[in-house]
Amino acid sequence: MKAARLQVIGTVAGLIGVWAMTAGGCANEQQKRGQELYAHYCMHCHGESGRQNEGFNWSSMPDPKPKDLSNKSEMGTFKDEDIFNTISRDMKDTSPDGDKIGDDEFAVPTMPTFKYTLSEDEIWAIVGYVRTLHGMKLEFKVEERKKELAEGLKAAQDKFDQAKQAYEAAEKKASEEAEKKSAELKKDVEVDESAYAKEQAAMAQAKKELDAAQVALNNFSTRPGKGTSVPRPDLTMKPEQAAALAEVGKKLYSNKYGCNGCHSIGEEGGKVGPALDRAGFRLNGTWVYRWVKNPQAMKPETRMPALGLSDADAKAVTMYLNTLRAPKAEPPVEKTAS
Ligand code: HEC
Ligand code: HEC
Structure with a gap:
């Protein structure tokens, strides 16, 4: 160790x-x-x-x-x-x-x-x-922020090590007591786990903080989604459930994630990304789910950002896109002189 x-x-x-x-x-x-x-x-x-x-x-x-x-x-x-x-x-x-x-x-x-x-x-x-x-200069000390994160990680590591030592000592003491009692009573006595529960909880908490400090330091210089791939979702559900989720997804689409700022449906919406009128015909649900969760995992330099969708939100948005089934645009009608 x-x-x-x-x-x-x-x-x-x-x-x-x-x-x-x-x-x-x-x-x-x-x-x-x-x-x-x-x-x-x-x-x-x-x-x-x-x-x-x-x-x-x-x-x-x-x-x-x-x-x-x-x-x-x-x-x-x-x-x-x-x-x-x-x-x-x-x-x-x-x-x-x-x-x-x-x-x-x-x-x-x-x-x-x-x-x-x-x-x-x-x-x-x-x-x-x-x-x-707007003619100003950044005053925030970025280098100091980096150092703070590194120091935060070291402090979290120290705290975890101490908590682990305290836990190991408390656990050892409890087993020694159980052994002593076993010898006295000449029968097996179980270790009293509650005697070191507090130390165990403190160690688990310190581990959480250590992991968070590690993630914060990593995210400082590495893109958060880098190297992570989204597991395939289970999208099987009853039609009523799909319809209810699609309603939720429709709200999230505009009111939470602002997908309409970049994508159009009908006449409405931005044009940074492709129109989604026919997404329900064109795109496979599993693919859509994995794309909206982490577009960079599929196309690292895409302009579409990962917006931090939870699994539930990604599912709802996917079910909504699946309902978008506008008919194919009619080819312009040739005006014929008659
Ligand atoms: C899809 C379009 C879109 C993109 C892409 C976009 N923004 Fe914005 N941005 C907006 C909108 C909309 C507002 C809100 C305007 C308002 O509140 O009046 C805004 C507001 C802002 C504000 C003002 C925030 C405030 O507190 O009022 C800043 C700063 C900003 N954007 C920076 C950026 C930067 C930097 C990027 C790229 C990393 C970016 N934006 C990408 C649409 C966009
Ligand atoms: C800042 C703009 C932006 C935002 C916000 C945005 N997208 Fe995108 N989206 C794009 C761009 C650009 C592409 C094209 C991807 C590429 O090839 O790089 C794209 C591609 C897609 C595609 C694939 C479309 C196709 O025809 O291949 C889907 C589906 C999609 N976005 C859904 C969403 C959803 C749902 C949201 C909201 C949760 C969203 N997008 C938010 C810019 C955006």
């Missing part, structure tokens, strides 16, 4: 070392990276320089239209962290019977989240670039 622990700390120290070396001096590189990511994930809605009606999708979107990111008097009221939290958030169901939403909470479904698509430092690079669109 000791060897394993030393190894973890060694890795953390190594990472801090690498960061210290790359810290500073690469501001231009970060800026360029931010610009490229913005061009790939934001520009279709917000435009090249952030102005309204500049992006090709702007006018097709339902209200509210994408915000003017070049407007300093408005954008200047946001802290770097506010912009970060908008881009990296969990989507909220804005239906009347949906999620509780605080007064000053940003919850516009058609502004997608990138929390499940991009790494944290990619999102900071984007925030830095967005700042330049």
Whole structure:
């Protein structure tokens, strides 16, 4: 165990070392990276320089239209962290019977989240670039945030090690007592598990925190969905159940995940992605489910972000898309002179 622990700390120290070396001096590189990511994930809605009606999708979107990111008097009221939290958030169901939403909470479904698509430092690079669109500079200390996460992991590791030691000691004491009693009474006495239940629970909690700290550090520089593949869903159900789920999915489609910001059904909706009028004919349910859960797993550079759909939400949205069966567009009728 000791060897394993030393190894973890060694890795953390190594990472801090690498960061210290790359810290500073690469501001231009970060800026360029931010610009490229913005061009790939934001520009279709917000435009090249952030102005309204500049992006090709702007006018097709339902209200509210994408915000003017070049407007300093408005954008200047946001802290770097506010912009970060908008881009990296969990989507909220804005239906009347949906999620509780605080007064000053940003919850516009058609502004997608990138929390499940991009790494944290990619999102900071984007925030830095967005700042330049209204003539400001990123002040948030990204390097310090990296160090904090690495230190957080080391602290979580120490806490877990201590909790594990306490658990092992308490368990050993309980078994020794049981053995002693067995010898005295000359019959088997069971170990009193309740004697170390508290230590066991504390260890489990510390393990959770350790895992979370590890994920937070990983997500700093690695895209969250990278290397994960979505298991095949079980979509078999009764027709009534499918119909009820499709109703839920229809609400989630516009009110929570803002799919309509990028896809059209009939005349309505954005045009970043393909029209979904005929999705029920064209697309297989299992494929749709796996695609909406993690598009990057199937096509790493797709512009469609992973929006953090739960399994239940992905199922409902899949059942909704399955109901979209518009007839094929008629070929234009030739006007014949008669
Ligand atoms: C599908 C279109 C779409 C895409 C893609 C998109 N946005 Fe937005 N964005 C919106 C809409 C809609 C709003 C909300 C406007 C409002 O509330 O008035 C918005 C608002 C914002 C805001 C203002 C938030 C606030 O608190 O008012 C920022 C900042 C922003 N977007 C940045 C970005 C960045 C950076 C990207 C790319 C990583 C991006 N957006 C991608 C549509 C989009
Ligand atoms: C920011 C824009 C954006 C948002 C938001 C978005 N999509 Fe997409 N979607 C795309 C793009 C772009 C593609 C094309 C994928 C590609 O080839 O890269 C796509 C592809 C798809 C496809 C495959 C369509 C086909 O004909 O092959 C489906 C299905 C789909 N999206 C469903 C959804 C659903 C459901 C949501 C909401 C949960 C959603 N999308 C949200 C941009 C978006």
